[in-house]
Amino acid sequence: xxxxxxxxxxxxxxxxxxxxxxxxxxxxxxxxxxxxxxxxxxxxxxxxxxxxxxxxxxxxxxxxxxxxxxxxxxxxxxxxxxxxxxxxxxxxxxxxxxxxxxxxxxxxxxxxxxxxxxxxxxxxxxxxxxxxxxxxxxxxxxxxxxxxxxxxxxxxxxxxxxxxxxxxxxxxxxxxxxxxxxxxxxxxxxxxxxxxxxxxxxxxxxxxxxxxxxxxxxxxxxxxxxxxxxxxxxxxxxxxxxxxxxxxxxxxxxxxxxxxxxxxxxxxxxxxxxxxxxxxxxxxxxxxxxxxxxxxxx
Amino acid sequence: xxxxxxxxxxxxxxxxxxxxxxxxxxxxxxxxxxxxxxxxxxxxxxxxxxxxxxxxxxxxxxxxxxxxxxxxxxxxxxxxxxxxxxxxxxxxxxxxxxxxxxxxxxxxxxxxxxxxxxxxxxxxxxxxxxxxxxxxxxxxxxxxxxxxxxxxxxxxxxxxxxxxxxxxxxxxxxxxxxxxxxxxxxxxxxxxxxxxxxxxxxxxxxxxxxxxxxxxxxxxxxxxxxxxxxxxxxxxxxxxxxxxxxxxxxxxxxxxxxxxxxxxxxxxxxxxxxxxxxxxxxxxxxxxxxxxxxxxxxxxxxxxxxxxxxxxxxxxxxxxxxxxxxxxxxxxxxxxxxxxxxx
Numbered sequence: 101x102x103x104x105x106x107x108x109x110x111x112x113x114x115x116x117x118x119x120x121x122x123x124x125x126x127x128x129x130x131x132x133x134x135x136x137x138x139x140x141x142x143x144x145x146x147x148x149x150x151x152x153x154x155x156x157x158x159x160x161x162x163x164x165x166x167x168x169x170x171x172x173x174x175x176x177x178x179x180x181x182x183x184x185x186x187x188x189x190x191x192x193x194x195x196x197x198x199x200x201x202x203x204x205x206x207x208x209x210x211x212x213x214x215x216x217x218x219x220x221x222x223x224x225x226x227x228x229x230x231x232x233x234x235x236x237x238x239x240x241x242x243x244x245x246x247x248x249x250x251x252x253x254x255x256x257x258x259x260x261x262x263x264x265x266x267x268x269x270x271x272x273x274x275x276x277x278x279x280x281x282x283x284x285x286x287x288x289x290x291x292x293x294x295x296x297x298x299x300x301x302x303x304x305x306x307x308x309x310x311x312x313x314x315x316x317x318x319x320x321x322x323x324x325x326x327x328x329x330x331x332x333x334x335x336x337x338x339x340x341x342x343x344x345x346x347x348x349x350x351x352x353x354x355x356x357x358x359x360x361x362x363x364x365x366x367x368x369x370x371x372x373x374x375x376x377x378x379x380x381x382x383x384x385x386x387x388x389x390x391x392x393x394x395x396x397x398x
Numbered sequence: 399x400x401x402x403x404x405x406x407x408x409x410x411x412x413x414x415x416x417x418x419x420x421x422x423x424x425x426x427x428x429x430x431x432x433x434x435x436x437x438x439x440x441x442x443x444x445x446x447x448x449x450x451x452x453x454x455x456x457x458x459x460x461x462x463x464x465x466x467x468x469x470x471x472x473x474x475x476x477x478x479x480x481x482x483x484x485x486x487x488x489x490x491x492x493x494x495x496x497x498x499x500x501x502x503x504x505x506x507x508x509x510x511x512x513x514x515x516x517x518x519x520x521x522x523x524x525x526x527x528x529x530x531x532x533x534x535x536x537x538x539x540x541x542x543x544x545x546x547x548x549x550x551x552x553x554x555x556x557x558x559x560x561x562x563x564x565x566x567x568x569x570x571x572x573x574x575x576x577x578x579x580x581x582x583x584x585x586x587x588x589x590x591x592x593x594x595x596x597x598x599x600x601x602x603x604x605x606x607x608x609x610x611x612x613x614x615x616x617x618x619x620x621x622x623x624x625x626x627x628x629x630x631x632x633x634x635x636x637x638x639x640x641x642x643x644x645x646x647x648x649x650x651x652x653x654x655x656x657x658x659x660x661x662x663x664x665x666x667x668x669x670x671x672x673x674x675x676x677x678x679x680x681x682x683x684x685x686x687x688x689x690x691x692x693x694x695x696x697x698x699x700x701x702x703x704x705x706x707x708x709x710x711x712x713x714x715x716x717x718x719x720x721x722x723x724x725x726x727x728x729x730x731x732x733x734x735x736x737x738x739x740x741x
Contacts, residue, residue, distance in 0.1 A: 152585035260674045290441035291612060295656035295670030302667075319586065320615075324658035324668065361590035363615030365657050367638040371619070373590060 106176075107279060107311050108141040108164065113173035115159050133159040135335035136173070138386070141279075146305070146312040148326030148343065150319060150358070155332040157315050161281045164313060165199055166190060177279070195225045198277035202284035204264035208256040214242070214267060215252045221275045238274070244307070245270045246300060262293035266300070273304065283315045298325055319362050323347050328392075331355050336383040341393040351395040354378070400431040403574060403606050404453065409466035411448050411457060418679045422448040422461075424630040427704075430574070435600060435607040437621030437638075439614065439653070443675055445630040446610045450576050453608075454493055455483050471573065489519050492567035496579035498559035502551040508535075508562055509547030512569060519570045534565040539595060557588035564595065568605075576608045581616065593620055614657055618642055623710070626650050629676050629686025632704075636711035646705075646713035649687045685715070693717055 114136055120129035134156040141147040151157045162168050164175055166182055174183045182193055198221075201207045208217055218238045228234035239249045245266040256264055265285060272280055282301070286294040298321065304310060316322045322329060323343050330340045331354065339352040350356045357376035364371060386394040411423040423445040430436045440446040448457070455475060457463050468475040470491065478486070495501050502511060512531035516522055522530060528547070535543035538561040551559060560580060567575055577596070581589035597620060600607060609621055617624055617638065624641045626634045626649065634647040645651045652671040659666065673690040676682055682689070684699040691698070697716045705718035716722050 152587065262674060290675075291614070291653060292441060292656050292671035293674065295668040296672065299668050299670060317586065320658050357587060361586040363589070363593070363613060363619045365614040365618045365642070365654070367618045367642050369618070373594070 105142045106140045107143045107178060108313070109176040110137060110139050110160075110164070111174045111176070113137045113160065113163055113175065114171045115156075115163055115168055116171045132335050134163065137332075137335070137337050138173075139330055139337060139340055141311060141313060143278075143311055144305075144309055145327040146314050146325055148322040148329040149313060149315045149332060150317065150322050150329060151332035152317065152358075154334075156335040157332050158283055160332070161199075161283045161313060161315050165197060165281055166193070191225075195221075195275045196277055197279045197281065198272035198275065199281040199283065200265070200268050200272050200285045202287050204261050204268055204288060205256075207268055208264060208271075210256050213253050213255050214238075214247075217256075217267060218242075218271050218274050221271060225275050227275060238270075241270045241274060244273075244304065246296070260293075262289055262296060265289060265297055269297075269300070269304070273308065276308070277310070279311045279313070281313045281315070284317070285314075286321065287316065287318065294321065301325065319359065331358065333383065334378070336396065337386060337394075338383055338397070339393075339395045340386065341395075345393055349393075351389055351393070352397045400433060402429060403432050403471060404428075404430045405467070405469045406449070406453065407467040407469075409449065409452055409468065410464040411445075411452055411466075412462055412464055414460040414462070415679065421678050421681055422630055423452070424678075424681065426466075426627070426630070426632055428625055428632065428635075430606050430608060432573070432606055433600070433604045434623060435596075435609060435621045437617040437624045438608060438610045438627060439612060439617055439624060440627035441612060441675055443678065444627040445678075446627050447578055449627070450493070450578050450608060450610055453576060454487055454491060488515070488572075489570045490572050491574045491576065492570065492572040493576045493578065494560070494563050494567050494580050496582050498556055498563055498583065501563055502559060504551055507548055507550055508554070511562065512547070512566060515566050515569050530569070531565075534569055535562070537568070537599075538562075538565045539591075540565075555588075556584050557591060560584065560588075560592055561595065564592075564599075568599065571603075572605070574606045574608065576610070578610045579612070580609070582611070582613075589616075596620060614642075614653065626653070629681060630678055631686060631714065633687065633715070634711075634713040636707070636713075640708065640711045644711075646707050646711070646718055647687075647715045648691050648693050648717070650713075652690075652692075695722075697722065 113134055115134040117131040117133055118127035119131050122128050137160060149157045149160060163170055170183060174181050177193060177197065215238060218241060219234060222228050222234060228237050239252065242249065242251060247263065247266055259267065286297050289297060305312060314322060314325055326343045328340065329343045329346050330337050333354050339346065339355045347359060350359055353376045356374045360371060360374040383396050386396045389395045406426060406428040409423055409426045413420040413422055426449050438446045438449065451457055452463055453468060455478065463476065466476065509531055512534060513527040516527040516530050531547060532543045535546060540546055540558065540561055554562065581592050584592065593616065596607065599605060611617060621638055623637055625632050628649050634641065634645065634650045641650060645654060655669040656671060658668060671690050676686050684701050688694045688698040702714050702716045704712045704714050706712055707718060
């Protein structure tokens with residue numbers, strides 16, 4: 101791996117939430133959602149992040165978007181440390197890093213039409229100030245995500261879930277980002293529509309040279325779309341490897357247990373279920389087991 | 399020969415909405431034998447949950463069962479009075495829902511939930527009901543059942559709550575269990591445990607299970623027979639082997655192809671089904687899948703009958719009609735040939 105190719109560099113990221121405070125305002129109960137995570141995402145690749153609910157995968161995504169301030173650690177984007185930047189200095193990064201969320205029903209403002217929805221990020225970042233020019237840009241974006249020009253003046257309730265997710269994607273791409281955090285972008289969609297959206301994400305990645313962080317719990321789709329995958333458990337990464345390597349040669353017992361639970365769509369497939377009970381004492385540091393394959397296991 | 403437990407014939411269910419009549423289920427016929435697991439697969443809005451609710455007699459206004467016959471172990475359910483329903487619902491047909499987070503009452507203990515059902519339906523006394531509850535919890539794999547009975551739902555994880563729901567459903571020893579997306583809200587490792595539990599319960603007793611899901615993997619692992627629903631109709635029906643290895647309906651073929659294949663090295667492109675499901679307020683005449691189908695032809699404007707392909711394997715598509723087959727074979731460039739070899 102070439103070091104100069106790194107777009108996102110996460111170093112020892114920690115995010116703790118204070119759940120309870122005593123009367124002097126000191127934290128008494130702390131939830132360690134992310135507890136020391138390090139990984140790198142290279143330019144143009146798709147990095148998959150998998151794990152069960154509560155593993156901290158979405159929190160990592162939100163930290164990369166700087167929706168949260170971190171408790172500890174640093175995130176370097178294109179060589180610059182974002183951790184300590186104020187809102188004003190962050191603004192250029194807010195354009196370069198965009199996001200797509202799970203629920204296409206609640207992530208679009210029902211009172212705005214498609215033109216306004218996609219135009220809003222352009223407005224904020226001062227792109228296409230001419231109204232006519234902007235409309236053209238939006239119309240061509242719509243075509244890229246498989247919608248039509250006549251959809252410009254429609255409202256979110258007139259679209260199906262898959263179409264709404266296409267609008268969310270167009271909105272994210274409207275400011276020409278370099279890095280997109282996709283947090284469960286297809287989980288709320290029907291099987292036949294999921295494939296449409298995944299294909300489109302792959303096409304757009306080719307066309308615009310995008311880098312993705314793809315967070316999901318559907319393990320077979322993550323394997324399909326990702327170049328490399330990180331497996332999270334209790335706020336820590338337990339294994340990071342190329343996706344084929346991870347699925348064919350998992351080293352960590354948790355990864356093995358997780359992979360063996362995928363229901364295979366083949367009635368004759370014999371699945372041997374592997375169970376895993378976490379050990380006491382937490383997760384050790386990641387070590388390189390073979391080139392590019394890191395595992396946190398003795 | 400196995401005994402036929404449930405027969406659904408030509409079921410039609412509609413919902414009155416402000417925009418018109420939503421024909422959620424349009425002529426569904428199904429059956430289930432004793433001891434088998436039938437999977438009902440389909441996308442959202444395909445009518446799979448409405449079919450299940452009709453079997454339980456849970457269609458409430460604005461919904462209405464317009465026509466159809468539901469026969470359960472020799473009794474016609476469609477004409478039952480509410481008080482007769484109570485002898486069947488819960489007792490002989492039980493249901494498990496998708497969301498274990500909202501199906502339990504947060505201010506009652508797990509023990510209250512279970513003993514209420516047992517005392518009401520089986521007429522046992524307080525102490526006996528408690529013992530029975532302990533036995534049931536143990537059966538669904540909950541450790542320390544005596545202590546767990548005194549706990550409240552918020553002290554249980556999602557997987558554990560679903561186990562409690564299954565225990566409640568099984569408390570009256572039903573003949574038929576309807577599970578509507580029982581694992582959709584759960585993590586994969588927990589899903590695997592619940593599916594193992596269902597399989598194990600089925601092996602131990604003569605329970606029949608209707609499993610409603612959109613996950614083809616779950617169907618392949620658990621079910622013996624499958625009905626594929628689309629646009630309020632059963633598109634194809636057959637054993638899991640027939641459906642997964644020899645699908646005869648383009649919709650089934652499309653669904654199977656849109657799942658990523660577990661192959662190494664080469665990253666193949668997914669094959670989606672283009673378009674979106676039909677609007678059931680004003681459903682198109684003819685085959686509901688026509689607009690998205692790669693094989694669509696003029697004949698599809700008429701509703702195809704259910705073609706018998708093999709024993710128990712039926713598909714509702716004109717491609718299985720003898721005269722259509724001949725016609726396509728006679729053509730120099732069969733329009734659907736390439737799409738058939740997708741896998």
